[in-house]
Amino acid sequence: MKILLIGAGNMGGAMLEGLREYDVTVVEAYEPRRKELAALYPNITLQNTIPPLDGYVVLLAIKPQSLDALEVEGRAEALISILAGTPLARLKEKIDAEAYIRAMPNIAALKRKSVTSVTGDESFKEEALKILSSIGKAIWLNSEKELDIATGIGGSAPAWMALVAEALADGAVNLGLPRAVSYEYVAALMDGMGALLEEEHPALLKDKVMSPGGTTAAGYAKLEEGGVRDSFIKAMEACYRRSLELGK
Numbered sequence: 001m002k003i004l005l006i007g008a009g010n011m012g013g014a015m016l017e018g019l020r021e022y023d024v025t026v027v028e029a030y031e032p033r034r035k036e037l038a039a040l041y042p043n044i045t046l047q048n049t050i051p052p053l054d055g056y057v058v059l060l061a062i063k064p065q066s067l068d069a070l071e072v073e074g075r076a077e078a079l080i081s082i083l084a085g086t087p088l089a090r091l092k093e094k095i096d097a098e099a100y101i102r103a104m105p106n107i108a109a110l111k112r113k114s115v116t117s118v119t120g121d122e123s124f125k126e127e128a129l130k131i132l133s134s135i136g137k138a139i140w141l142n143s144e145k146e147l148d149i150a151t152g153i154g155g156s157a158p159a160w161m162a163l164v165a166e167a168l169a170d171g172a173v174n175l176g177l178p179r180a181v182s183y184e185y186v187a188a189l190m191d192g193m194g195a196l197l198e199e200e201h202p203a204l205l206k207d208k209v210m211s212p213g214g215t216t217a218a219g220y221a222k223l224e225e226g227g228v229r230d231s232f233i234k235a236m237e238a239c240y241r242r243s244l245e246l247g248k
């Protein structure tokens with residue numbers, strides 16, 4: 001299987017970490033980025049122009065706003081698009097392929113720990129899941145609507161978790177803990193939580209930590225006062241709405 005990655009910026013580039021298992025050709029418009037990738041992945045073919053798509057599984061990783069300007073010829077074996085919000089119907093108008101898939105990875109692909117939402121043509125389902133498993137966990141969803149919803153919890157949430165990590169560290173720094181040590185804590189914390197949540201319901205985990213009249217409950221009350229839960233619910237909704245707007 002030959003993969004053609006079009007656009008190797010933040011996300012396409014992160015996906016290369018897993019995709020390099022395959023025969024990958026990368027088309028990247030921005031020259032400094034090509035140089036950076038050439039140093040990181042000396043065995044991968046990097047170029048500036050898009051070859052005819054025939055015989056390739058095309059992985060499209062440009063910004064949704066760049067799609068209008070994209071010019072391609074030929075018929076791809078399959079198209080996998082990671083463009084936020086952009087529906088399959090719009091991709092079909094622009095790119096000819098035997099099968100069409102939408103995927104929503106996340107930046108943890110850099111560590112091969114993405115959780116990637118996938119939907120589209122059943123005919124390419126197994127192959128798409130296999131390719132996308134090279135960058136982490138791949139979850140098949142039954143509709144584009146579900147994928148647009150999962151764009152929040154899958155694609156965008158790393159930025160929100162980074163905000164949480166930074167805010168926790170800021171709180172510790174505010175009380176006098178050194179910045180570098182605080183970041184060590186948040187990295188270990190996120191890692192530990194990931195492992196625990198594989199096996200435990202979040203509410204049960206919270207109950208185990210929160211002692212009656214203890215420190216956790218005191219902090220928890222402040223988080224509720226600040227509307228943290230409500231903010232996340234609203235962030236998820238804003239993300240979904242923005243996906244729909246991007247698709248128009």
Ligand SMILES: NC(=O)C1=CN([C@@H]2O[C@H](COP(=O)(O)OP(=O)(O)OC[C@H]3O[C@@H](n4cnc5c(N)ncnc54)[C@H](OP(=O)(O)O)[C@@H]3O)[C@@H](O)[C@H]2O)C=CC1
Binds near residue numbers: 009029030155
């Ligand atoms: N960033 C993330 O965490 C995630 C992003 N996504 C999706 O991934 C896509 C890419 O996002 P991101 O990586 O952040 O964006 P970037 O801008 O970092 O990367 C896109 C790259 O594609 C290049 N490019 C644009 N047009 C072409 C073309 N015709 N041929 C070759 N290269 C081209 C751009 O070059 P130039 O700048 O010169 O135009 C740029 O370097 C988006 O559609 C986004 O919705 C999905 C999940 C997570």
Ligand SMILES: O=C(O)[C@@H]1CCC=N1
Binds near residue numbers: 084151155156
């Ligand atoms: O912010 C964005 O639009 C992209 C899609 C998901 C993560 N980044």
